[in-house]
Amino acid sequence: MGKNDPVKEKAQVKVTKARGGTAVSAKEFLTLKRPKGDLLLEIGREQVSVTSLDRIYWPDEKLTKFDLLCYYLKITDFIMPFLKDRPAILQRYPRGIKAPMFFQQDLESAPAFINTARLVNQEGRQLDYAVYTTTASLLHFVNLGTIEQHQWHSTVKHLDKPDWIAIDLDPKRAPWENVLQVALVVKEVADEIGLCAFPKTSGSSGIHIYFPLKPTNEYEKVAEFAKLLAGEVARRAPKIATVERTIAKRKSTQVYVDWMQNARGKSLASVFTARAKAKATVSMPLTWKQVERGVKITDFTITNAPDLLNKKGDPWATFFDKRQKLKFD
Incomplete structure (x- = not known):
């Protein structure tokens, strides 16, 4: 097995449960007017916890986390073919674009609907990479403050061969x-x-x-x-x-x-x-x-x-x- 090949054992990621709260469909979510606080967003069979919806992400434009989530909901059919089944490099801006950003490649916890790929990095460490799979996975990462989507050039099926x-x-x-x-x-x-x-x-x-x-x-x-x-x-x-x-x-x-x-x-x-x-x-x-x-x-x-x-x-x-x-x- 090569140094960067996926490891066969199951990823060691703690499964988190969705928070309680009011559940809304994607269609209902898009009709909301400046919501505050937290909600459960129903995407297919999954429920995505979306939190701090009124948090300002772009101060000059007065755009919020809710605005960002709405954007990704609207363009999910366009973007998902380019994300699906690819490891994600999460760049998290939990307080918006004018606050510190940090990278996350090793997931410690995630809802059950989030897939991961356990890979070994150049330093020999085993990392549990998040993998884009569905719209629910995308929105979960966005809720973490992942304003930008950065995926690998290859899928988990062909990790060493970019497409x-x-x-x-x-x-x-x-x-x-x-x-x-x-x-x-x-x-x-x-x-x-x-x-x-x-x-x-x-x-x-x-x-x-x-x-x-x-x-x-x-x-x-x-x-x-x-x-x-x-x-x-x-x-x-x-x-x-x-x-x-x-x-x-x-x-x-x-x-x-x-x-x-x-x-x-x-x-x-x-x-x-x-x-x-x-x-x-x-x-x-x-x-x-x-x-x-x-x-x-x-x-x-x-x-x-x-x-x-x-x-x-x-x-x-x-x-x-x-x-x-x-x-x-």
């Missing part, structure tokens, strides 16, 4: 227009080698570009491919793109083409996730025409994204239908 490549276009000091232009260079390279690419806003400062894969290659091979792809993008557009990791060595016009997140246990902010950023932005899937025309990070927030998706459709609807094999010629 997408993720390229992060990180501007730092570079202008936003350069980010858009570098994204189009990524598409140009992808088109030439016959790969289908899907862009999204990061919801923070850049653009993420994903390539759906069949889970046939291990992380090392996928990372090697991503490195070559990023290097070709930087070679074609050296004035605005770079693979230089050291910020001080980059030109102010250069966007960092980051391929290094394609490693086991690493993650980027999920497509459709809310971000713990000003204006409550989300990581929004885009069409390439939108990239060509120009979009802004702040065009998409938890208040308008559900309506936009319902009215204009999901640009990533065919993502998993487009899974492809990498060619190492």
Whole structure:
């Protein structure tokens, strides 16, 4: 068994019981007006304890935990295919975006409907990772203060074999227009080698570009491919793109083409996730025409994204239908 392989014995996670209280359906929950305190949210056969619903998460926008839960309820059909059966890296903001955040990878307790995967980390410690399975699991993690969803690039069934490549276009000091232009260079390279690419806003400062894969290659091979792809993008557009990791060595016009997140246990902010950023932005899937025309990070927030998706459709609807094999010629 490899150092990072899942351990066969059952995860040592204490099962917690749902708190008592008034139970409401998802439909009823969405009609509530600024609720306070705690409730039980019925999602299918599960009851999710949702607490401190009036807690402010985005002070400037006066958006609460309730607003965040409503957002995820509204977009669950869009986001769950990208979360389901993947280990979660929980970034918890229990007091909102302007209070301290902490990471949680090792679950000590959880309701019975939360699945876990016991994995051994690089230091040899056994950790019980939370696993996304259903809308109830997602909402439980959100209730813990997990504003953003960060999942592995692979599922528990194929832990060592990612089913997408993720390229992060990180501007730092570079202008936003350069980010858009570098994204189009990524598409140009992808088109030439016959790969289908899907862009999204990061919801923070850049653009993420994903390539759906069949889970046939291990992380090392996928990372090697991503490195070559990023290097070709930087070679074609050296004035605005770079693979230089050291910020001080980059030109102010250069966007960092980051391929290094394609490693086991690493993650980027999920497509459709809310971000713990000003204006409550989300990581929004885009069409390439939108990239060509120009979009802004702040065009998409938890208040308008559900309506936009319902009215204009999901640009990533065919993502998993487009899974492809990498060619190492």
